[in-house]
Amino acid sequence: MLLDYLFYFLIFTLADAAGYLAFRLRKLRSELRDVRLELDRCQLTLEISEDVGRFGSWHLDAKTNALKWSDYIFDMHERRHSLGHPPIETAVHYYHPDDREMVKAVVARALKDGDDFEFRARVLTENNRELPVLARGTCQIGGDGDVLGIFGCFVDLSRPEDRKFG
Known part of the structure; x- marks a missing residue:
């Protein structure tokens, strides 16, 4: 029972x-x-x-070096979305040759020390147009103090009459 x-x-x-x-x-x-x-x-x-x-956002993963762009960043670079997010090496080559070493040094310092940054540079688009940009980046820091990645944005500094992308 x-x-x-x-x-x-x-x-x-x-x-x-x-x-x-x-x-x-x-x-x-x-x-x-x-x-x-x-x-x-x-x-x-x-x-x-x-x-x-007239700004776009991006993220760089410090561990994998994977770069992700927002739609506006693709448009600014006149890069087809079907090509996907570029590897970091390709992204650096979008900068004007005179700006590339400075960009590499700033990003390397951010990844090493966690320093945020801001700079002006010129981007060369897929159609070989020169586009002035303001770049800003802020580091994502893990609990152990290591840099996990960089969140950033580009501000399009071109004049309205010079813009042809959409």
Whole structure:
């Protein structure tokens, strides 16, 4: 008799736990949907802001040297999106030859020491146009003090009549 009660108690407890887990799963899915909608809204706001403000953002992963560009950075460089994000070496070669060594030194110092930076330089686009930019970068530092990456932006300093990308 006691075993019967214990058996029913375990069944009831398992059913109750399963019901609770199903409820939590529905709630988490709803929260995830809300977070995705908010992320999409933030992404759209950033894209509109970049276009209106004539700036683009980028990120360099210090461990892998993987570089990621926002859409506006692709547009500034007149680089086709289908080519994907460029390797860091290719990105450096978009700078005017007279600016490349300075850019390499600034980025190397940031990766080594965690120094934020700002500089003006010239970018040579895929269509061989010269585009003046203001570059800013801030380092992402891990809990151990190591540089994890650099978040940066370019501000397009060209005159409106010189802009042909969209």
